[in-house]
Amino acid sequence: MSKNNEKEFMDFRSDTVTKPTQAMRQAMFDAMVGDDVYGDDPTVNKLEEEAAKRLGKEAALFVPSGTFGNQLALFTHCQRGDEVILADDCHIVAHEAGAAAVIAGVQLRTITFPGGIPVPDEIKKRVRATGDIHEPKTALICLENALGNGRVVPLTVMKEISGIAKEYNVPIHLDGARIFNAALALGVEAREIAAYVDSVQFCLSKGLCSPVGSILAGTTAFIGNARRKRKIMGGGMRQAGVLAAPGLIALNEMTKRLGEDHETAKLLGRELAAIKGVTVEPVEINMVFFHIDGTGFPYERFAGAMFERGFLVNGESRGPLRMVTHNDVTAEDVKKAAAAIKEIVGQ
């Protein structure tokens, strides 16, 4: 392990905690740069071209974060007062600090999907197509894949929703923060998922280990409009090639190793399932969700007990608990974590 990646705690809070690799740090050092607001940064241009190609889209835009990319998509697809149909527990609704009201000024029409997998008919029912002046206009449908609950949406479901969207001429934005994890779990290329949507955001900075940044991809016209709106949002970055350089490694190299994270997650799932009183939800990507109700150990004391043993996990007062595997945790770390959990909940 390199000095830069030296760790004191084994950190299972999220894949956002991944540190850039040595190769990324070197690429940042060596990056050719220019003023990207003038379109002069060759490294940003290369990342945008390669990301677009990888997703099967015409064009792409480098943005500072996943939240930025999602909100920029809303801002670009919609007019103020328009309505967006999406799941009530999706990232845009639950974890973006109400940004849709502040930036795009849209109304969010949320749907509860038990288990998280979207139900096409429920979306269809909510599309407003009468043109009645009393009604907001349905301007966008937002989907997520992989879902924040670690599950993956089957392509058949994506396809059915795409058909509904086309029928009503409503675009779809995909929050694909972990689209490469989803693709791996589905056994397809990311572009096969992206084919069912008009725009897609994915994070370079999570399991792909880049320090900063996301990509928003879509048609040339859409990305042209988004480039202007990114400027409005203060996201026009100058010598951003130092951030795009690790982004290229994230896209081209780190996507190849996500299988290791899925394997360590499955290992953790198996180890936890073997502990009496612990129940584990199906593991599809690099996230393990589990319940400790059966052990009698209180949820609110779990994170603290793990901390004392050298592990970082997010606290949850009611559960389920979540642990995330990534480039900076090994199978050995996973086994140690499972052993610590067994000790904690067995007390």
Ligand SMILES: *Cc1c(COP(=O)(O)O)cnc(C)c1O
């Ligand atoms: C992390 C995440 C985002 C946002 O990314 P940030 O870079 O943290 O703003 C969006 N959607 C999902 C599903 C995510 O997991």
